[in-house]
Amino acid sequence: MKPNRVFTAMMMVVLLAVSAGGCGRGRTIKIGAIQPISGQIAAYGSQTRDAIQMAVAEINARGGVLGKRLELIVEDDEANPEKTMNAFIKLTAKDKVVGIIGALTSKCSLAITEDAQAKKVVLISPSSTNDTLTAAGDYIFRACYRDSFQGGVCARFAVETLKAKRAAVFFDISNDYSKGLMQNFKAKFATLGGQIVSTESYNSGDKDFNAQLTKIKAKRPDVLFLPDYYSTVSMIAKQVRSQGMTLPLLGSDGWDEITNNAGAEVAGCYYSNHYSPDANDPEVHNFVSKYRARYRITPNALAALGYDATYILAEAIQSAGTTAPERIRAAVSRTNRKFVTGQIKFDGQGNPVKSAIMLKIVPNLAAKLRTEYAGTVNP
Amino acid sequence: MDFWPQFWQQIANGLALGSIYALLALGYTMVYGIIKLINFAHGDILMLGAFGGYFVLRRFGVGPASAVGAFLTAMLLCAGIGAILERFCYRPLRRAPRINALITAIGVSLFLENGARILPWLGPDYREFPALSKVNLEFWGINISVVQLLVFIVSVLLMASLNWIVNHTKIGLAMRAVSFDRDAAALMGINIDRVISVTFALGAALGGAAGILYAADYPQIEPYMGVVPGLKAFIAAVFGGIGSVPGAMAGGFMMGVVETLTKGFLSSQLADAIAFGILIVILMVKPAGIMGKNNSEKV
Numbered sequence: 001m002k003p004n005r006v007f008t009a010m011m012m013v014v015l016l017a018v019s020a021g022g023c024g025r026g027r028t029i030k031i032g033a034i035q036p037i038s039g040q041i042a043a044y045g046s047q048t049r050d051a052i053q054m055a056v057a058e059i060n061a062r063g064g065v066l067g068k069r070l071e072l073i074v075e076d077d078e079a080n081p082e083k084t085m086n087a088f089i090k091l092t093a094k095d096k097v098v099g100i101i102g103a104l105t106s107k108c109s110l111a112i113t114e115d116a117q118a119k120k121v122v123l124i125s126p127s128s129t130n131d132t133l134t135a136a137g138d139y140i141f142r143a144c145y146r147d148s149f150q151g152g153v154c155a156r157f158a159v160e161t162l163k164a165k166r167a168a169v170f171f172d173i174s175n176d177y178s179k180g181l182m183q184n185f186k187a188k189f190a191t192l193g194g195q196i197v198s199t200e201s202y203n204s205g206d207k208d209f210n211a212q213l214t215k216i217k218a219k220r221p222d223v224l225f226l227p228d229y230y231s232t233v234s235m236i237a238k239q240v241r242s243q244g245m246t247l248p249l250l251g252s253d254g255w256d257e258i259t260n261n262a263g264a265e266v267a268g269c270y271y272s273n274h275y276s277p278d279a280n281d282p283e284v285h286n287f288v289s290k291y292r293a294r295y296r297i298t299p300n301a302l303a304a305l306g307y308d309a310t311y312i313l314a315e316a317i318q319s320a321g322t323t324a325p326e327r328i329r330a331a332v333s334r335t336n337r338k339f340v341t342g343q344i345k346f347d348g349q350g351n352p353v354k355s356a357i358m359l360k361i362v363p364n365l366a367a368k369l370r371t372e373y374a375g376t377v378n379p
Numbered sequence: 380m381d382f383w384p385q386f387w388q389q390i391a392n393g394l395a396l397g398s399i400y401a402l403l404a405l406g407y408t409m410v411y412g413i414i415k416l417i418n419f420a421h422g423d424i425l426m427l428g429a430f431g432g433y434f435v436l437r438r439f440g441v442g443p444a445s446a447v448g449a450f451l452t453a454m455l456l457c458a459g460i461g462a463i464l465e466r467f468c469y470r471p472l473r474r475a476p477r478i479n480a481l482i483t484a485i486g487v488s489l490f491l492e493n494g495a496r497i498l499p500w501l502g503p504d505y506r507e508f509p510a511l512s513k514v515n516l517e518f519w520g521i522n523i524s525v526v527q528l529l530v531f532i533v534s535v536l537l538m539a540s541l542n543w544i545v546n547h548t549k550i551g552l553a554m555r556a557v558s559f560d561r562d563a564a565a566l567m568g569i570n571i572d573r574v575i576s577v578t579f580a581l582g583a584a585l586g587g588a589a590g591i592l593y594a595a596d597y598p599q600i601e602p603y604m605g606v607v608p609g610l611k612a613f614i615a616a617v618f619g620g621i622g623s624v625p626g627a628m629a630g631g632f633m634m635g636v637v638e639t640l641t642k643g644f645l646s647s648q649l650a651d652a653i654a655f656g657i658l659i660v661i662l663m664v665k666p667a668g669i670m671g672k673n674n675s676e677k678v
Contacts, residue, residue: 038503040601078503173648202647205607207597210392211642211650218385231505235599242515242524261507 028071029064029323031056031313032091034102034112035306036079040231043257045104048126048306049074050295052101055310058290065317077103081111088112092121098323099124099313101306106130106147106177113140120325122332124313126305127274129253130180134350139329141350143309143341144253144274145379147177151184151227153272153356153377154250158223159192161358161375162248162270168198168221170212170236172228175204181227181252197221204232209239217245229254234262241265256300259361259369267363272356274301275341276373279357287340301341308339353379384520389643390636395527397635398534399596402589403612404619404627405541406582412558412622413578415477416469419484422609423491424583427460428453428590429508429600430501436509446511450533453587461583462576469579470572495602508598530592537588538628541581545624554578558622611638614658620671629670 033052036045056072064070073095075087084103091097092115099122103109109128116123117137125133125142129150134140158164167189172178186196197219200212213236216224224240226233226249233255240249241264251258251271258266277288277298287307291299299307316331317323336345344352360374403425410418432449439445468487472480495501512525545551553574556564565571593608594600611634619630634654641650661668 040505042504200647203651207599208392208396208639210396211389211639212647214385214388214392214643231599234507235597238510238598241513242522242527244515244517244522263510264513 028069029066029317030071030073030095030097031310032087032095032097032100032102033072033074033306034077034084034087034091034100034108035074035104036108037074037076039078039080041079041105041229043230043260044127044300044302045076045079047297047300047303048104051291051299051303051307052310054291054294055307055314059310059314065314066321066323070314073097077108079105079108081108084108084111085115088115092119097121098317098325099328101126101309101313103128104302106133106180107175109133110176113137116140120329122313122316122325122328124309124332126309127253127302128177130176131184132176132180138333138350139325141312141332141346143305143312143339143344143352145354145356146351147180147252148184149379150252150272150356151181151186152188153358154181154225154227154252155185155188155192155194156377157270157272157358157375158189158225158250159194162223162250164194164222166195166197166219166221167223167225168200168216168219169196169225169227170200170202170209170216171226172204172232173201175228177254178227182225185225185227207235209236210243213239213243213245217243221247223248223250225250227252227254230256230258230261234258234266237262237265237269253301256302259371263369264363266361267369269361270374271359271361272377273359273371274354274357275304276357276359276371278373283338283340304340308341308344311339312344355379385643387519388521389639391521391523391527392643393636393639394632395523395531395596395635396639397632398531399589399593399608399631400612400615400634401628401631402534402537402585402592403608404616404631405538405624406586406589407613407616408619408621408624408627409554409578409582411616412624413554413575414469414473414480414561416480416484417613417621418579418582419481419609419613420464420487420491421582421586422605422607422612423488423495424457424461424586424605425590425593425608426495426600426602426605427491428457428587429594429604430495430590431456431587432591432594433506433508433600441509441511450588450591453591454584455587457587457590458580458584461579461586464583465576465579470575492602492606501602503602505599505601508594508600510598511595526595530596533588533592537585541585542624544581550574550577611654614654617668618657618661620668623668623670626668626670630668 035049056070060069077084077087101124104127106128109125113136117139123140127144128142129144129147131146131148169182171182198216200216202209224247226236249269253273255271256273312335316328320327320331333346342354346352355376355378357376358374359371361369362372364370406421410416431453435449435452468483469480496503514525516523553569557574615630615634616627620626638650638654641653
């Protein structure tokens with residue numbers, strides 16, 4: 001009887017090997033997403049992931065891509081570049097995804113662009129705005145505008161709408177996003193004839209800003225530009241107000257969600273963003289109502305960008321007709337249609353040319369805050 | 380604003396920051412004084428105190444009664460945790476080489492931080508601590524918020540209470556005796572285990588109060604929030620003389636003022652470098668710290 005048992009065991013191993021091997025060339029097309037689901041900007045990462053999942057569900061309901069189901073694998077990078085790299089290695093080496101949507105923050109995305117280009121994996125960042133992102137090569141794309149544009153948008157808004165002549169900038173020196181915006185804002189503000197009266201910095205994780213704010217106050221600026229994420233900005237804003245400074249604060253797309261994380265200290269302040277949920281646009285309206293129906297909250301700009309990035313990737317795979325990396329890359333670069341966050345057509349470097357929306361923070365009922373559309377700035 | 384008003388404003392900022400470092404440094408110094416252990420988990424006690432206060436304030440709203448309740452809850456909770464940590468993590472190592480206890484302390488710190496991170500009701504996300512007050516005061520050209528003033532006053536009150544306990548009560552006498560010579564104190568009939576537990580609990584209670592004050596001043600709490608203030612308070616304790624209670628207070632205030640003046644008049648990037656540089660200089664020049672005594676070995 002022994003030879004029979006050995007034979008059966010061998011057959012089972014062979015069967016397992018064949019079916020496991022078959023899974024590789026499987027019935028699904030795998031894409032990856034790297035987002036900060038926990039940590040300091042979890043509000044961004046979790047909504048982006050939810051929007052990506054909603055997009056994948058919609059695409060699969062319509063028959064998937066190339067006749068196969070789209071399978072999404074999400075990794076949490078906690079907005080920490082080391083974890084982003086680990087997530088990237090896992091998605092490419094173990095899961096063998098054909099494209100990655102991520103990362104969210106510029107600092108994390110920049111950690112993986114070289115590797116993505118070298119390994120020929122299409123990387124579409126929904127929201128990294130730092131200028132140097134796409135310099136790594138033609139496999140790197142983004143669904144949002146760049147900081148050289150965004151910094152300029154804020155500077156123009158400060159000069160033209162807020163009529164500011166003296167500006168102070170307070171930025172995070174260990175954050176590429178913050179540094180890039182600071183440089184672009186200062187350059188444009190000076191070109192438009194304004195005077196930068198104070199530039200101060202802090203480090204990621206700092207909690208006490210009083211020393212630098214006292215210095216800024218002494219220079220009597222008309223507006224204070226704070227290019228950082230909502231969690232840090234809400235802390236700084238409190239200390240700004242407790243020092244007796246009543247000037248308007250100006251921010252960038254990292255402020256999105258600040259209405260849920262701060263109080264009266266940011267009322268009457270402005271920030272630039274990628275879209276406004278109350279815009280008079282059918283694409284926006286559709287997206288917002290579907291997201292609200294599924295998740296019961298109004299989607300923020302990061303969610304809208306994640307949704308658009310997913311569609312860019314899925315439609316590119318469909319139009320390429322194959323999962324070969326070079327074909328997908330070429331198809332992504334040919335993208336040209338209107339998405340939720342605006343018209344997306346890539347220039348030669350993987351950057352779309354898009355407009356920015358300015359939002360104003362206004363008080364709502366029950367002493368809460370909401371945002372109000374305050375203008376569009378076209379490129 | 381010319382130099383002098385700005386200088387006094389920065390001093391005010393520094394004293395507000397320093398009072399928290401001082402309160403936290405007391406926990407380090409008391410534990411070191413009594414069992415010669417640097418309790419690296421002390422910064423995480425701050426974090427637990429902040430979360431304790433957060434839940435109380437969320438449940439009962441913000442007001443004078445609930446604020447006092449939050450303090451009491453945090454202090455009792457942390458005192459309990461301090462006593463438990465001492466009993467199960469440090470007491471078994473009392474006769475072991477000191478490095479064993481040191482490494483255990485690091486382990487406890489990691490355990491508390493990562494444990495808080497994975498527990499669902501604490502979790503890794505940042506939370507906003509309820510604002511105790513949004514009023515700002517201004518006098519003689521200096522701006523301070525009511526919260527900063529409260530932090531300073533409460534810290535000073537707690538430090539004064541600790542000073543009274545250590546110098547004017549029997550248990551304080553026992554604590555000083557045990558820190559002077561543990562075996563001789565045991566021979567005199569002092570219950571060493573009880574005294575050490577009380578010391579730990581007291582230090583941790585102060586750490587819990589410091590947690591609420593820190594969260595009131597910088598209203599963002601998360602599991603790793605105690606790491607940096609813990610480190611700075613440790614430097615403050617060493618700077619002032621580790622083992623010396625007045626030293627820890629002086630060290631804490633000085634750290635706060637030095638850090639703020641550096642950010643205000645030199646460069647914010649140099650603030651941490653200078654703070655740690657002070658530690659190096661003190662260890663080279665006067666290792667016992669400003670108010671510390673060189674304990675010579677008695678043969």
